[in-house]
Amino acid sequence: MEPELRHLRYFVAVAEELHFGRAAVRLRMAQPPLSQQIRQLEAMIGTPLFVRTSRSVALTPAGEAYLDRCRRVLATVADDVHEAGRIGRGEQGRFDIGFVSSAIQLGLAGPIRRFRERHPAVHLRLHEAYTAHIVDRLLNGEVDLGVVRDADDHDDLVGTTFATESFVAVLPADHPHAGDLAIDAAVLRDDPFVFFPRVAGERAYQRNLRPCLEAGYTPKIVQDATSWATVAHLVAAGLGVTIAPASISAVVPASVGVVPLTGTEAATEVQILRRRQDDRITSTGFEAAGRAS
């Protein structure tokens, strides 16, 4: 037979009181069953823990040592319960955020800093990726929060808007409109386009195309690239033009022209996404931190 924590709790009580009657009172039970449980424990261990005369109770050396161990075990068990609870509530443990790179340019660092202050016991890990990948990883639990661009709606996810941006044209230095203050997307009708890959996120792709579609044409995409920074450099190298969220200006080389678009209401949105059932304060709280920025 194996001991249960009950045996340890009873043993500690008797060892501390050195009196079965008082220990029973403290444990809110009668004295005989307490004696019985202690006997069971002694039988399991194979040695007496107390020397009893009918007038006094004292610990044996084995009992002395075992008392110390039992206190530790009981404290550990209680601690472990609390720790697991904290992890479950998100107050401790790991927290993984997937984000699109442009979120940094839009001020994601602030909410991240506040998160670290608010939850110092949480090990925060940041993963840069595409919107579509982040949504997948959010759904299968690889990340706990996604900061994404124009994600498709999903029943299991809820989100809030983190930032909204308009689109700008990015043109090589020698492009006729590179110095303009603003242009209409229509003027780029015949230009070759560099673009980001469609698999990065369907909705973001569609929204990014909108200025062109509204101007009545589908851009001729000659090349795609894996990040806006790369796109910008390919534009600089003369492969073509592009239309991108305004925050691209933070990563373009000096030699390219960044020109606001007129005649379109098209906009793109960076959102903070979490799983609908995920009610940990680390997840729900991040949105508030985002809004506060």
Next chain:
Amino acid sequence: MEPELRHLRYFVAVAEELHFGRAAVRLRMAQPPLSQQIRQLEAMIGTPLFVRTSRSVALTPAGEAYLDRCRRVLATVADDVHEAGRIGRGEQGRFDIGFVSSAIQLGLAGPIRRFRERHPAVHLRLHEAYTAHIVDRLLNGEVDLGVVRDADDHDDLVGTTFATESFVAVLPADHPHAGDLAIDAAVLRDDPFVFFPRVAGERAYQRNLRPCLEAGYTPKIVQDATSWATVAHLVAAGLGVTIAPASISAVVPASVGVVPLTGTEAATEVQILRRRQDDRITSTGFEAAGRAS
């Protein structure tokens, strides 16, 4: 309601099988009461330990952490029973020493032998681990003595110096300085470094960096490894160089160069640590054995 060891045993079984049916077989009981006990445990903790679909069972992060704790508790409870039994039979219990591997090279075997001679009835158990882990285990009572490197100060622990070492450079055979009699850390400024993981012990990490910092640079760490022996072999394989306590020379492959460092007073210290309130002769006496060596 408080958990019982039964709950922990059941939880571990399900966590290991990831299957309620098989776990129930292993526990020689029916599956429904097992599910019920797990639910009870989750209610007590306040957070789910498993995510169940009707096809699969998986641990939550909280469950993951709790599994580890439960295994420890169950092992401890079993050990404690045996220890108390031994004491009852006239043996003197167990004594657990946590030590960093390099302590062996520095002559820990001597004090250990003397300890055994002095306390033949004590069951001595040795646990190799990192400094940081040993300190944790010392504090929570899992070990009674720690032999650690450059531990952070702690109010509840007292320690004595066991050995002091200087640092040496460890270089691959084809490194230009591999045959030198001594070098300054500055010459390794541009070399890639292999290092031991920071989590092993913050203070040891800082001290180990000192020769480089004094030479005015932060080493470019390209790889870390879980033991100095591994580090040495990675150096031999040409991944980079390292700076390590002098005792690493006992575990380096023949093909690498071990070169003393000049121009630095940086040193590292191996300490014997015990709990401040622990005044058992087995604990306090070990220090004397250390000094005698």
Next chain:
DNA sequence: GGTCATCCGTATCCTTGAGATATGGAACCC
């Protein structure tokens, strides 16, 4: 796509054993 097998949960019943009550016996006090 419909049937089947798998697997976890729910509902109900049963049985074990923890705990209560009553009592006994040894030690100490006066």
Next chain:
DNA sequence: GGGTTCCATATCTCAAGGATACGGATGACC
């Protein structure tokens, strides 16, 4: 020697742990 204290023994009760039967959901297979 009677009274008191205190732990052990004996018997009983009932809560709770465990078993059995069944249902619903999901993935597999033909």
